[in-house]
Amino acid sequence: xxxxxxxxxxxxxxxxxxxxxxxxxxxxxxxxxxxxxxxxxxxxxxxxxxxxxxxxxxxxxxxxxxxxxxxxxxxxxxxxxxxxxxxxxxxxxxxxxxxxxxxxxxxxxxxxxxxxxxxxxxxxxxxxxxxxxxxxxxxxxxxxxxxxxxxxxxxxxxxxxxxxxxxxxxxxxxxxxxxxxxxxxxxxxxxxxxxxxxxxxxxxxxxxxxxxxxxxxxxxxxxxxxxxxxxxxxxxxxxxxxxxxxxxxxxxxxxxxxxxxxxxxxxxxxxxxxxxxxxxxxxxxxxxxxxxxxxxxxxxxxxxxxxxxxxxxxxxxxxxxxxxxxxxxxxxxxxxxxxxxxxxxxxxxxxxxxxxxxxxxxxxxxxxxxxxxxxxxxxxxxxxxxxxxxxxxxxxxxxxxxxxxxxxxxxxxxxxxxxxxxxxxxxxxxxxxxxxxxxxxxxxxxxxxxxxxxxxxxxxxxxxxxxxxxxxxxxxxxxxxxxxxxxxxxxxxxxxxxxxxxxxxxxxxxxxxxxxxxxxxxxxxxxxxxxxxxxxxxxxxxxxxxxxxxx
Amino acid sequence: xxxxxxxxxxxxxxxxxxxxxxxxxxxxxxxxxxxxxxxxxxxxxxxxxxxxxxxxxxxxxxxxxxxxxxxxxxxxxxxxxxxxxxxxxxxxxxxxxxxxxxxxxxxxxxxxxxxxxxxxxxxxxxxxxxxxxxxxxxxxxxxxxxxxxxxxxxxxxxxxxxxxxxxxxxxxxxxxxxxxxxxxxxxxxxxxxxxxxxxxxxxxxxxxxxxxxxxxxxxxxxxxxxxxxxxxxxxxxxxxxxxxxxxxxxxxxxxxxxxxxxxxxxxxxxxxxxxxxxxxxxxxxxxxxxxxxxxxxxxxxxxxxxxxxxxxxxxxxxxxxxxxxxxxxxxxxxxxxxxxxxxxxxxxxxxxxxxxxxxxxxxxxxxxxxxxxxxxxxxxxxxxxxxxxxxxxxxxxxxxxxxxxxxxxxxxx
Ligand code: SF4
Ligand SMILES: [Zn+2]
Numbered sequence: 001x002x003x004x005x006x007x008x009x010x011x012x013x014x015x016x017x018x019x020x021x022x023x024x025x026x027x028x029x030x031x032x033x034x035x036x037x038x039x040x041x042x043x044x045x046x047x048x049x050x051x052x053x054x055x056x057x058x059x060x061x062x063x064x065x066x067x068x069x070x071x072x073x074x075x076x077x078x079x080x081x082x083x084x085x086x087x088x089x090x091x092x093x094x095x096x097x098x099x100x101x102x103x104x105x106x107x108x109x110x111x112x113x114x115x116x117x118x119x120x121x122x123x124x125x126x127x128x129x130x131x132x133x134x135x136x137x138x139x140x141x142x143x144x145x146x147x148x149x150x151x152x153x154x155x156x157x158x159x160x161x162x163x164x165x166x167x168x169x170x171x172x173x174x175x176x177x178x179x180x181x182x183x184x185x186x187x188x189x190x191x192x193x194x195x196x197x198x199x200x201x202x203x204x205x206x207x208x209x210x211x212x213x214x215x216x217x218x219x220x221x222x223x224x225x226x227x228x229x230x231x232x233x234x235x236x237x238x239x240x241x242x243x244x245x246x247x248x249x250x251x252x253x254x255x256x257x258x259x260x261x262x263x264x265x266x267x268x269x270x271x272x273x274x275x276x277x278x279x280x281x282x283x284x285x286x287x288x289x290x291x292x293x294x295x296x297x298x299x300x301x302x303x304x305x306x307x308x309x310x311x312x313x314x315x316x317x318x319x320x321x322x323x324x325x326x327x328x329x330x331x332x333x334x335x336x337x338x339x340x341x342x343x344x345x346x347x348x349x350x351x352x353x354x355x356x357x358x359x360x361x362x363x364x365x366x367x368x369x370x371x372x373x374x375x376x377x378x379x380x381x382x383x384x385x386x387x388x389x390x391x392x393x394x395x396x397x398x399x400x401x402x403x404x405x406x407x408x409x410x411x412x413x414x415x416x417x418x419x420x421x422x423x424x425x426x427x428x429x430x431x432x433x434x435x436x437x438x439x440x441x442x443x444x445x446x447x448x449x450x451x452x453x454x455x456x457x458x459x460x461x462x463x464x465x466x467x468x469x470x471x472x473x474x475x476x477x478x479x480x481x482x483x484x485x486x487x488x489x490x491x492x493x494x495x496x497x498x499x500x501x502x503x504x505x506x507x508x509x510x511x512x513x514x515x516x517x518x519x520x521x522x523x524x525x526x527x528x529x530x531x532x533x534x535x536x537x538x539x540x541x542x543x544x545x546x547x548x549x550x551x
Numbered sequence: 552x553x554x555x556x557x558x559x560x561x562x563x564x565x566x567x568x569x570x571x572x573x574x575x576x577x578x579x580x581x582x583x584x585x586x587x588x589x590x591x592x593x594x595x596x597x598x599x600x601x602x603x604x605x606x607x608x609x610x611x612x613x614x615x616x617x618x619x620x621x622x623x624x625x626x627x628x629x630x631x632x633x634x635x636x637x638x639x640x641x642x643x644x645x646x647x648x649x650x651x652x653x654x655x656x657x658x659x660x661x662x663x664x665x666x667x668x669x670x671x672x673x674x675x676x677x678x679x680x681x682x683x684x685x686x687x688x689x690x691x692x693x694x695x696x697x698x699x700x701x702x703x704x705x706x707x708x709x710x711x712x713x714x715x716x717x718x719x720x721x722x723x724x725x726x727x728x729x730x731x732x733x734x735x736x737x738x739x740x741x742x743x744x745x746x747x748x749x750x751x752x753x754x755x756x757x758x759x760x761x762x763x764x765x766x767x768x769x770x771x772x773x774x775x776x777x778x779x780x781x782x783x784x785x786x787x788x789x790x791x792x793x794x795x796x797x798x799x800x801x802x803x804x805x806x807x808x809x810x811x812x813x814x815x816x817x818x819x820x821x822x823x824x825x826x827x828x829x830x831x832x833x834x835x836x837x838x839x840x841x842x843x844x845x846x847x848x849x850x851x852x853x854x855x856x857x858x859x860x861x862x863x864x865x866x867x868x869x870x871x872x873x874x875x876x877x878x879x880x881x882x883x884x885x886x887x888x889x890x891x892x893x894x895x896x897x898x899x900x901x902x903x904x905x906x907x908x909x910x911x912x913x914x915x916x917x918x919x920x921x922x923x924x925x926x927x928x929x930x931x932x933x934x935x936x937x938x939x940x941x942x943x944x945x946x947x948x949x950x951x952x953x954x955x956x957x958x959x960x961x962x963x964x
Contacts (some may be wrong), residue, residue, distance in 0.1 A: 067929065070837050074669050076853050084852040087647070094956075097647055097852040105853070129677065132923055132931040136636060137838050156683075156713055198684065199714065200782045265919050280912045324813060332812065333672040338819055340679030341713070347672070402654035483648035526711045529679030531555040534566045534933050 006031050007490065008039050009483075012048030012467060015438040016055065018447065018456035022435045028053060030407045032461040033488035034444035038460050046490070048467050051482060055455050056119030056464030057394075060445035061239070061269050061304050062385035063316045064109045064122045065146065067130040068345045071335050072103045072316045072386075075349060079103075079312070085111070088497040095500065102314040102349070102386040106140040111500060112392060114491050115145035117466030117481040119132035120454050121444070122506075123148045124187055124239065124269065124384075125318050129344040129530065131181035132537045139541065143486060143497075145454075145462075146182035147506035149239055150177055151318050153221045154194035156341040157523050162224050163216050170227035174515035179235075179544070180510035180536035185236040185449075189318040190243050191221035196343040197321040199524045205329045207256050218243050219260055226264050232510045233547055235264045235450020237302075245322050248278045257386060258294055258301060267448060270297075270306025270384040272366035278418070284361050286422040288368035293375075296374040302448045304380035307366035307397050309389030310354045316387060320344035339528060347437030353388070360414035362388075370401055376439040377447060394441070395478035401432040402474045437478075453505070463488040502541070509544035523544055555839055558936050559632070559917050560590030561699045562927025563706075564826035565679075577918075577937065584700045585677035590826060594860035594918050594938045599902040601910045606914075609911060609942065615908040616874070616895040623872030625849070626651040629861055630836075631877025632827025633899050633915050634924025635934060638945035639832045641952055642876035643839050648955050651868070652847045654861025655832035656879055661790045662803040664822060665833070665843055666857055674809045676785075678820035678928045682709040687720045689774070689779025691805060692728035692745070692797075693789040699823050703731070707785055707821070710850075714783070721777055723748075725801075728792065736777050738770035742798060753776070756811050772820070783817045786807075790927075801849030823927060828916055844942040875949055878904070895945050913947055914940030 007030040014026040029039045063069055073080070085108040087095040098108030113121055126134045126148040134148045151156060152174060161170040174186055174317030191206045192211035199212035207219040222240065229238040243255045244250035255275040258266075268274070277287035283476060295301050320336055322345025327334035329346060337345040352359040365387070373379040381398070385391040400407045411424065419425040432440075446455020453462040465485040471477035484492035491499045524532035557566040568587065571579035578595040580587055600607055602615045613871045620626050627645040630639050630653065637711045639655075646653035657665065680712035681688075688707050710716060722730030726742040748771040751761050755775035764772070778784055788802070805820060812818035824830060833843040840846045840853035845861060847854045862881055870892055875882060877898035890906035901910040914920045917934035920943045924934045 069835075070834055073837050073841050074665075074843055075672060075840060077669055077857070080853070080856060084850070084854070086852045094644070096644065096839070097848060099841065099853050101841070105841045129930060131928075135832065135921060136640075136835075136931070140640065140839060198783075198817065200681070326813075327672075331672070334670040334674075335668075336674045336813065336819075338676035338680040338684075338817075340677045519885070527679070527683055527713050529567045529677065529682055529706065530930065530932065533555040535555065537901060538933065 006039055006043040007488065008043050009465060009467065010045045010046045011050050012051045012053035014053045014457065015434050016457045017435050017439045018443045019458045028457055030485065030488050031512065033463050034462055035284040035457050035459055035461045037075055044229045044302060046483060047316065048452065049235070049543045050470065052424055052434060052468040052470060054459070054466050055115050055442045055457050056466050056484065056486065058392065058442045058445040058449070058451070058455050059118055059382070060380050060449060061124040061382045062121055062391055063123060063387070064121065064123060064385065065106065065134050065141055065148070066126050067133045068125065068316050068347065069103055071337060072314050072347045073105070075333050075335060075347060076101050076103065076314065084425060088500065091498045093500060100463070102390050104314055106137050107142060110142035110144055111497055113466055114484055114486065114500065115497055116391065116394065116479065117480045117484050118144065118391070119484070120451065122146065122184060124150055125149060125183065125189060126183065127318070127339045128152050128177050128183070129339055129342055129544060130182035131378065132185065135182055135537055135540055141165040142500040142502055145504040145542065148181065149185045150181045150183035151187050151189055151343045152177065152225055152331070153188035153191040154245060154343055156527065157520065158461065159195065159214060159216050159340050160396035162216055167227065169516060170224045170448040171231055173513035174225060174228040175232055175356065175510040176513035176516055176520065182507045182537045182540045184240050184506050184508055185234060186225055187239045188222065188225055189241040189343070190245065192216065193218070193243055194251060194320055198338050203321040207243065222257060222260055226261050226266050227263050230265055234510065235547065236448060237267055238438065239269055241269050241272045241319065246278055246279055248284050251275050251277055251291050254291055255294055258298070262298065263300060263419040266301050268301065268303045270382065271303040271369055272306045272308065272362060272388065275365050275369065277283045279545035284358060286361060288365045288366060289423050289509060290370045292369050295378065303377040305366050305369050306382055306384035306388050308352050308362040309393040310352050310359065310363065310385055311389060311393070311398060313350050313352060313389050314386040315348050315350050318343045318345055321344035322346065323348050326350065340529060341397055355497070357415045357417040358534070361418040363414060364419055364422050367400060368424050371430045372423060377444045379440060380445045380448065381440040393527055397477045398437055398478045399475040402437065403433050404429060422485045482502035505540055505542040507540065507544050508547060510547060552559065553935065553937060554939065557917055557924060557932045558587045558590060559827050559924050560584065560587040560774060560861055562830070563699050563702050563824040564924065564926030564930070564932055565701055565705060566932050568776065572937055573794045575938060586698070586700050587828070588718065588726050591918060593875035596899050596915060596919070596940065596943055597902050598911045599910070599912050603908055604681045604686040609947065612693065612909050613947070613950050613954050616951055617898070617958055619893050619895060619908060620649055620872050620874055621955055621958050625726055625869050626872040626874065627861055628653040628876065630655045631833060631875065631879045631898060632829040634877045634944050635916045635920055636828060636831040636931070637837050637874045637917070637922050639828070639835045640839065640875065641945055641948040643835060645874060645948060645952050645955065647848050648952065649963050650848045650851060652849065652861055653668040653836070654845050655836065656829060657833060657860070658793070658825070659860065660725065660789050660792050660797065661824065661845060662860065663799055664790050667803045668805050671806060673806050674808070674813050675928070676821070677930050677941060678926065680704045680817065680823070681785045681821055682706045682823055684715060685718060685785035686715045687721065687778060687784045689784060689786045690730040690777060691788040692730065692792065693722050694729055694731040694809065695786060695823060696731065701936060702823065707787060711796050721774055723774070736737055736773065738774060741767070744768060746800045746804055749801070749808055749870045753808055753811055755814065759913060775848040779815055781816055784812055785819055785821050787821045787823065793823045806828055810855060828924040830929050831923065834925055834929060897951065898944050911942065911947055913942045920944060
């Protein structure tokens with residue numbers, strides 16, 4: 001019998017917060033890739049007694065399948081040499097070697113996500129021009145159901161529509177672009193700032209700056225795209241990387257962005273990088289408490305944290321002006337790729353050191369966001385992989401959240417220079433429960449992504465299940481799940497990857513008024529180096545999801 | 552008549568061609584481009600399948616290929632640029648399964664540039680960005696019109712642009728490698744001087760006034776000053792330059808110069824690359840292995856042999872079997888005659904390669920086989936199938952891969 005058809009996971013402590021189950025002993029019955037109410041006697045069983053059972057992990061924001069990631073891979077041959085990955089010993093199917101480091105090769109990425117118990121992941125920054133490349137990488141990234149977010153907010157066509165007050169046209173364009181790129185969500189990166197960088201203006205500094213001499217502001221871009229995503233009824237609202245990333249005192253911009261969009265659904269990503277107080281020249285401070293207070297009070301806002309973890313990282317972002325400054329200050333390798341009519345790309349390898357004052361502050365800010373948040377459903381665990389650290393560091397992060405002793409110990413070792421007055425330095429006693437971890441790593445992100453069959457194990461859910469052996473060392477417990485089931489297939493057994501099926505592609509094709517297509521064709525003919533007919537990605541694996549219905 | 556056809560004749564990757572097919576042949580191409588005409592020809596390619604010179608079926612040929620390759624101690628896989636990226640990916644999978652050495656056909660000159668970029672990063676742009684923004688273009692020892700016929704018309708000198716109305720050209724010639732004319736500023740350096748000239752340009756950009764310069768290097772200061780007048784500077788060079796006069800340090804100087812211009816102004820290096828899907832092979836190798844070229848799977852995982860090309864390895868290191876995926880011109884060279892090493896060739900015109908033990912003809916990417924191909928700026932483009940061919944390279948390599956897997960599973964242990 002194939003491993004896929006039926007499986008009864010017996011006797012585990014189930015953490016399924018979406019269905020109100022908090023560690024009670026429950027069986028999970030699986031048939032043909034879905035959770036079912038029951039199975040006939042004699043169905044194969046998996047003994048999970050004494051173990052912890054959760055839905056498969058859902059990564060709402062990472063960088064692992066893009067042209068930018070491929071540029072980053074090229075910058076780190078030493079890291080790859082130091083972390084070679086032999087092919088896993090699979091029971092059947094293709095098994096591939098690869099290399100790891102902060103930006104692993106594609107197959108290795110899929111295997112490592114699976115080995116971590118993550119079964120769904122999104123690449124959060126893809127220039128639509130290069131979407132074809134991302135899909136090719138995803139074709140070679142097994143084990144995870146995956147999708148991409150399409151970069152918008154610095155695109156020539158969009159800026160022109162906003163400048164003219166053509167908000168409906170802007171919405172139609174966003175809809176068309178999602179379909180053309182085979183993308184799942186609208187991603188805004190540094191609205192207007194990338195265009196400013198490319199136009200020689202360096203960057204924008206606030207919500208009301210003009211973008212490269214046009215009558216367009218970051219605020220207008222935020223509003224136009226947030227409304228577009230909400231009016232289109234996208235399963236995930238607009239995914240925002242605010243202006244002024246990594247800049248001292250940037251919490252003011254972050255709060256202003258949130259206030260501008262008050263009352264409208266929006267997701268603010270890697271919030272940690274946007275929660276700094278202090279003043280230029282006078283030093284940094286944490287503004288996490290202030291920002292998370294706003295988030296706590298505004299149910300329409302969701303965030304992921306973008307925790308910094310000490311150790312090697314790779315900064316990869318469309319926010320090219322930030323990477324230029326990082327290169328200037330760190331002196332490290334720097335790649336910048338300007339992407340016509342759409343976006344940019346900057347890459348600098350980086351190491352976060354606990355003895356470095358800014359790194360220590362960033363680490364503290366991230367933890368404060370987690371520990372001061374009142375609604376775990378809206379505060380997702382992420383490291384902005386690999387920007388704040390590799391996804392392989394999620395277990396260590398979970399330990400910091402669940403184990404105050406470990407956290408306080410670590411806190412003593414970090415540079416204290418900018419920590420005066422920070423909530424964490426003053427002592428935060430909170431420890432996340434297993435259920436809260438299940439929320440911030442699967443149930444929450446799945447709900448925020450509108451993936452109704454993910455992040456939960458009710459009847460009809462996708463049979464993506466992760467089973468952990470209990471271990472007082474939380475980091476060890478979460479880094480080596482005992483079993484992982486993906487779409488009903490047992491892929492990890494006794495901590496070993498045994499199968500590596502292809503994942504599903506998660507993408508959308510929203511409707512739009514055809515008039516935008518005629519206008520876009522003219523725009524492409526004048527300015528694009530790619531023919532309009534050749535721009536949309538075709539022949540993708542899996543049909544687009546139907547908006548408004550269960551995946 | 553087919554429109555918006557992508558051409559892989561050179562790295563420009565123009566995707567605006569109109570192709571008229573008549574009686575199973577390519578009858579007309581427009582706009583007319585001499586290099587494109589050469590690439591497409593009339594589209595006719597052989598359709599044979601041979602083992603040891605005898606015609607056979609694809610199944611038998613693939614079995615023979617698998618036997619030959621899996622029996623080898625040190626197989627080498629060469630991935631040619633006339634394949635779709637998917638076919639190239641499958642060839643890498645074959646190399647992984649065989650624990651072979653694998654390489655694309657990155658030229659020595661392009662490889663040198665790649666290695667420098669790995670060490671220091673780079674500042675680059677998609678070609679449309681050069682079209683839309685470059686108000687100043689520095690041509691370094693290249694006139695693109697010769698080998699990249701439409702580069703100027705489509706990109707660096709395009710008429711329609713979002714951000715520029717007019718452009719200024721600075722043209723540098725090095726030895727016999729002439730920059731284009733006319734140009735607002737032209738300079739000539741001897742091959743032995745160009746690296747010094749690049750260093751002087753950088754020093755000037757850094758605000759350091761070089762002392763007394765020999766007259767032949769003085770134009771470097773003027774070039775630096777002129778570049779600073781640009782808002783967005785495209786630095787154009789031929790990444791495939793092979794001339795005896797080319798200084799291997801040139802590319803380092805150009806990469807450094809372009810990075811440095813980002814500060815006082817904005818700049819991007821545009822590296823001209825030859826035809827076919829060579830950037831696709833480099834991209835696929837990178838995402839599958841972590842390295843863009845010259846990878847060995849001998850230890851069971853990817854290992855980077857950055858120093859030497861796969862083709863060079865054939866003559867040494869005890870390579871005892873060869874898989875060529877696609878067609879590689881240097882292999883027709885007598886010094887590399889395939890007869891010396893048992894070879895399998897799967898790709899366009901395989902049967903025309905003298906000495907291959909197994910030869911399976913397939914269609915050409917973007918002429919017979921649809922898929923994806925990468926432009927010189929690593930923008931992926933769709934490739935269409937204009938003409939029929941009984942076999943695709945991706946499907947045939949996929950067949951080989953599955954036979955190899957079956958054999959490996961059947962092997963005890
Ligand atoms: S310039 Fe190059 S890509 Fe463009 S049509 Fe000519 S050969 Fe083809
Ligand atoms: Zn990110």
